[in-house]
Amino acid sequence: MAKPEQALKITGVGKRFGATNALFNVSMNLAKGEVLGLVGENGAGKSTLMKILAGAHVPDQGEVEVNGVHVDIREPADAQRAGISIIYQELSLFPDLNAVENIFIGREISIGTSPRLTSPLRKKAMRDSAQQILNKVLNVELDLDCPIGALTLAQRQIVEIARALNSNANILIMDEPTEALEKAERERLVRIINDLKRAGKSVIYVSHKLDEVLTICDRVIVLRDGACVADLPASALDVSKVIGLMIGGSLGKQFPAKTSPGVNPILRVEGLSRKGAFQDICFNLHEGEILGLAGLEGSGKSPLVRALFGDGTADAGNIFLKGKPVAIDSISSAMRSGIAFLPAERKTQGIFAEHSVGWNLTASSLPKLGGIRLNQGAERSWCIKYIKEMGIKSEGPHQPIGRLSGGNQQKVLLARWLLTEPEVILLEEPTRGIDIKAKADVYQLIVASSRMGKGVIVVSSDSTELIGLCHRILVMFEGEAAGILDASSASEETIASLSIQRTYEGTRGG
Amino acid sequence: MSAQTLGVKSLGSRFKLSGGGSGILIALIVLIAALGLASPRFLSLGNLTDITRQAVFVAIIAFGATLVIAMRGIDLSVGSTLAFTGLIAADLMNRGFNPFASVAASLAAGTLIGIVNGVLVAKVKIADFIVTMAMMVMTRGLIMVYTEGIPLTGLSNPTFQMFGQGFVWLVPMPVLITIVTFLAIYFLLYQTRFGRYTLSIGSNPEAARLVGIRIDHIKITVYALTGFLAALSGVLLTSRLEAAMPEAGEGYELDVIAAVVMGGTSLAGGKASLLGTAAGAILMAVVRNGLNILNVNTFWHQVVIGAIILMAVCADKFGGRLKEA
Amino acid sequence: MRRSISLPFAATLLAAMIVPAVVRAADYGAAFPGILLDKVIPATGKEAKPQAKAHRPLKVGFLPTAMDTYYQRVLAGVKEEIDRLGGPSTIQLLVQAPKSQSATDDQVRTMEAWINEHVDAIAVALYNEGALEPLIRRATEAGIPVFLFNSPVADDPYYVSDIGYDQSDGGRAQAQWIVDHYKDKGEVKIAILEGLPGPHTAQRMKGFNEIISKYPNLKIVAKQPAGWVRAQGLSVTENMLTAHPDIDILVALYDEMALGGLQALKARKLNGKIAIVGYENMKEANDAIKVGDFAATVDTGAKEEGRNIVRAVEQFVMKGEGVPKKIFVAPKTYDASNIGTFDPSDYIYVAKSTK
Missing domain, CATH: 3.40.50.2300 (Response regulator)
Incomplete structure (x- = not known):
């Protein structure tokens, strides 16, 4: 067999963000007409690698070659010139423009040999060319005149692929392309990828859906902790093998010893449902218990935990706190009932960046600082106390929180909610984007509050974290509770199979 | 000069200055010193009293607008509200109502306009710019329909005249009212939950919602407060002129925003310098007064104010880059 | 062309x-x-x-x-x-x-x-x-x-x-009143409130200057625009008084501004001491002449x-x-001497039936 021609070659690429080594000495090849799967846990370095190829990040070390020629990708335009195009998860189209306008955005065909910004457009030529790409290359029919916003997600994705092809891209990076697609649409996408392959285009396919990756791709690269741990033909792999490679030996993270939870349920949820988000969820949370909530993006774990905090209420079902039914219809009613919630997006949903640590700390317990006039002395002394207890590294209560590291910000936010003296603490991705040391500190703090008899629910996409931290793990799939696992007997495989494999079976069986 | 800089420092530590707030105070002091050198009469007690009396109408409204802008909002309706409420006070007085009752009704009307603004912004979720612009033109239109362009005069009631023209000891009544308003808003903004919540909404609306702040309640309250203050300013102006002018307050919305922005409050929200706003309002009156005294064409006023706004915003941009950090 | x-x-x-x-x-x-x-x-x-x-x-x-x-x-x-x-x-x-x-x-x-x-x-x-x-x-x-x-x-x-x-006739009438009453009184200082720049201000000032410039003892010491409105008439007058506390006459090219100026004078108890010469004979200006707050105003018919x-x-x-x-x-000048001859019904529409 003749050696296939190389479309892309990466050698020794590395990237560092502050203390974290996001990507370390990664090398890989991509042949023309090849579909390469790229898998790994959250934070394993997939998105960093993609962003380097797309020109969003500049690597610290390493080289990129396209078609055997060295390229220096410093900004998105460089990537485009090199023929690399990325199909984003959150589609980057203009909803009010139609398919033709979207496909040609930024590369419009104008009348004249050296057209100016104000030269008239050759609309017919653009339309024909778009039609050609859609019908001949992708084999799809699409309403060319309809604003993109009115098309389905799958159709928009096709427009995005057509746009990439129109910009002469030879390497297409697809980031979780089937995440939001129905079964028939997924099958069409698979067919399109095969068509692209035949047309000599190369595809890097990034997904959590390992079964899909294995069926679609020729070869799979597994990243873990920023390094490439496997580069094998898909035929040599199966789902559990890939999961094993993804997890590696990373279970040895610093988790504090668990104490056994109490017997009294502190929170009971019965038949909680909201149309289109989650259905018929039932569970008990005991005093001193840490319950994990696992599942893919879109599985309903986030809407469920937010519903418990009154942010988007449930349509049906009951919530009991310490045996008494409670109506949680707003955030303030949830807070009155003793529920606390730490959102995943620290920057956009958590901190008040320009305000001080003290200000951020007391944001949800201001009524405790006095009826009318705020007792700023008390605020200061609380703040000093928490800074000491939680090991928050700062210049003191007056320092703006925006100047702190992510881990220290997260500790302040955790302290914010502990200050409300809650019964139940809901945590969404409590360790996302913070370094190892701060992670261990946050775990300690979570366990410490559970020891005080509080109930804790942790939503996380990191299975290792859930197994190491929680007593039990509720796995969600398509809005339903796929199962509740005992952490001591659960493995990442069982969590993955509940949240991923059923997808696989569902696709097959349906 | 050194005594004055010292003064700024102690003021700065007593009262919160943020962003470009200290810049405007220094600019104000430099300007006052320069004008004092240029004209010996400038620093006379009488002239300084005049300046403060001229500044109060914009200043009072700007205190409210500081909260609105710190909340990432905007209120364009204040100038029309001022004229409308001044008219209500004058009309009721002319119909023989007690001056206190007339003033109370006027303040209530201003508050009501603010509540309508707030409800449309917070509950119906229409863009604040559009809501308050619509309110601005509607209210002005109603004034013209009612007055047919003729001022309401004959407000000879001495009690009513007290509000705008009286003195308490050496301090003009409107200045005293403005100082009291300043202290009250200062307390609200920096010492109460309401102030914290207002700034939190401007700093990070989503985070504010997730710490249990009733954003809609706060927004409505802030707009209501601003409407109330516009009415208070309207009452003072009407009393000062002994007439309710249909065209009163035209262009105030921009003067008010100018005072707030000059004072160091960012249009991006989250931070507010009330002292800076007061300095901004006074600075605008000082520039006008100075040009009048030096017998310079007062249209230079607009040029100077525009330049100061740009300088203040630049100082803000290069002085504090916290948001990006 | x-x-x-x-x-x-x-x-x-x-x-x-x-x-x-x-x-x-x-x-x-x-x-x-x-x-x-x-x-x-x-x-x-x-x-x-x-x-x-x-x-x-x-x-x-x-x-x-x-x-x-x-x-x-x-x-x-x-x-x-x-x-x-x-x-x-x-x-x-x-x-x-x-x-x-x-x-x-x-x-x-x-x-x-x-x-x-x-x-x-x-x-x-x-x-x-x-x-x-x-x-x-x-x-x-x-x-x-x-x-x-x-x-x-x-x-x-x-x-x-x-x-x-003729707008310049209005300015002439104001100036003529000043000449008639002040031409023999030594140095007289005049401050003027102008309107927005434009033909109204320009023509009224042209007529005014034509007359005043013939009398060297009548000096214009300050001249500032006050936008035709009362609020500015007030603040500009205050500011001019600071610079020129010794003015004898305040001329305004419109009574609205003059009435604002009157508020400023009242606050300093200077009403009646500084002569206000207005323009237009608005109802309030007319009343002000009767109580001595205004010296004169010009009715333009x-x-x-x-x-x-x-x-x-x-x-x-x-x-x-x-x-x-x-x-x-022709515009007509009113002051304390002839204000009684003005018919107040000239301000309002009198329906025919009641005439």
Whole structure:
């Protein structure tokens, strides 16, 4: 067999963000007409690698070659010139423009040999060319005149692929392309990828859906902790093998010893449902218990935990706190009932960046600082106390929180909610984007509050974290509770199979 | 000069200055010193009293607008509200109502306009710019329909005249009212939950919602407060002129925003310098007064104010880059 | 350019017009009481032609630059004169005012609507040079005569007649009052509140300076714009007083600003000590003269202006006779000595039935 021609070659690429080594000495090849799967846990370095190829990040070390020629990708335009195009998860189209306008955005065909910004457009030529790409290359029919916003997600994705092809891209990076697609649409996408392959285009396919990756791709690269741990033909792999490679030996993270939870349920949820988000969820949370909530993006774990905090209420079902039914219809009613919630997006949903640590700390317990006039002395002394207890590294209560590291910000936010003296603490991705040391500190703090008899629910996409931290793990799939696992007997495989494999079976069986 | 800089420092530590707030105070002091050198009469007690009396109408409204802008909002309706409420006070007085009752009704009307603004912004979720612009033109239109362009005069009631023209000891009544308003808003903004919540909404609306702040309640309250203050300013102006002018307050919305922005409050929200706003309002009156005294064409006023706004915003941009950090 | 081309025509027309004008000067005096015939200028020949229209009511558009105290008074004169001619069944009055002084575009829209509606005559006040000229031309070409009122600059060739008074006469009257009372009093310091820059301010100041400059003891020490409005009249006067605490006379080119100035004087107990010379004889200014707060004000004959508009329409459109190109009356100065002779009904519209 003749050696296939190389479309892309990466050698020794590395990237560092502050203390974290996001990507370390990664090398890989991509042949023309090849579909390469790229898998790994959250934070394993997939998105960093993609962003380097797309020109969003500049690597610290390493080289990129396209078609055997060295390229220096410093900004998105460089990537485009090199023929690399990325199909984003959150589609980057203009909803009010139609398919033709979207496909040609930024590369419009104008009348004249050296057209100016104000030269008239050759609309017919653009339309024909778009039609050609859609019908001949992708084999799809699409309403060319309809604003993109009115098309389905799958159709928009096709427009995005057509746009990439129109910009002469030879390497297409697809980031979780089937995440939001129905079964028939997924099958069409698979067919399109095969068509692209035949047309000599190369595809890097990034997904959590390992079964899909294995069926679609020729070869799979597994990243873990920023390094490439496997580069094998898909035929040599199966789902559990890939999961094993993804997890590696990373279970040895610093988790504090668990104490056994109490017997009294502190929170009971019965038949909680909201149309289109989650259905018929039932569970008990005991005093001193840490319950994990696992599942893919879109599985309903986030809407469920937010519903418990009154942010988007449930349509049906009951919530009991310490045996008494409670109506949680707003955030303030949830807070009155003793529920606390730490959102995943620290920057956009958590901190008040320009305000001080003290200000951020007391944001949800201001009524405790006095009826009318705020007792700023008390605020200061609380703040000093928490800074000491939680090991928050700062210049003191007056320092703006925006100047702190992510881990220290997260500790302040955790302290914010502990200050409300809650019964139940809901945590969404409590360790996302913070370094190892701060992670261990946050775990300690979570366990410490559970020891005080509080109930804790942790939503996380990191299975290792859930197994190491929680007593039990509720796995969600398509809005339903796929199962509740005992952490001591659960493995990442069982969590993955509940949240991923059923997808696989569902696709097959349906 | 050194005594004055010292003064700024102690003021700065007593009262919160943020962003470009200290810049405007220094600019104000430099300007006052320069004008004092240029004209010996400038620093006379009488002239300084005049300046403060001229500044109060914009200043009072700007205190409210500081909260609105710190909340990432905007209120364009204040100038029309001022004229409308001044008219209500004058009309009721002319119909023989007690001056206190007339003033109370006027303040209530201003508050009501603010509540309508707030409800449309917070509950119906229409863009604040559009809501308050619509309110601005509607209210002005109603004034013209009612007055047919003729001022309401004959407000000879001495009690009513007290509000705008009286003195308490050496301090003009409107200045005293403005100082009291300043202290009250200062307390609200920096010492109460309401102030914290207002700034939190401007700093990070989503985070504010997730710490249990009733954003809609706060927004409505802030707009209501601003409407109330516009009415208070309207009452003072009407009393000062002994007439309710249909065209009163035209262009105030921009003067008010100018005072707030000059004072160091960012249009991006989250931070507010009330002292800076007061300095901004006074600075605008000082520039006008100075040009009048030096017998310079007062249209230079607009040029100077525009330049100061740009300088203040630049100082803000290069002085504090916290948001990006 | 335009002028030179039309010179031969104009010359011919002039010859035709001047003779009847002289002959009928006495008639004009009868039709327009108090008309200043020396202000009349020759017609250009481009105006609409007089025609006696038979249908009733005639539709007449009245379009001031804004609606305020002054124009309300003009309107009162218009209405009373219409009542004299038989009320709304004779002339149907259409009144539109733009939303602010500078909203010339509002006036344009109104003019266009009236032209399309084929009204029988339009009376319009201009704010600026050249304002509305294309619209006045269109109306004239559509056979609708256009009358101007209170327009300091009437410079287009199409209007039939310019009704009002000479703005510089107003400034002269103010200055003359000062001369009459202060010319022998040694050095006299004068501060002036001007309006927004533009023809109104320029012409009033021109007339004022013409007289004052002849008397070296009358010195203008400060001159500042106060935007025609009371609030600015107040603050600018305060500021001028700081710079010039020793002024003797405060002149304002409009009573609104003068009333603001009075508030400033009152606060310093200087009312009655510094002489205020206003302009327009607004009701409040009139009252201020009676109590000694104002020294004088100039009445520019607002109500008479309104009456003259309707008289011109009567001559031109009902009787089909020519009217003079300028129908100006003389401003009248009021002070404590003659304020009693002013008839307060001049401020308001008095319905015919009660007359």
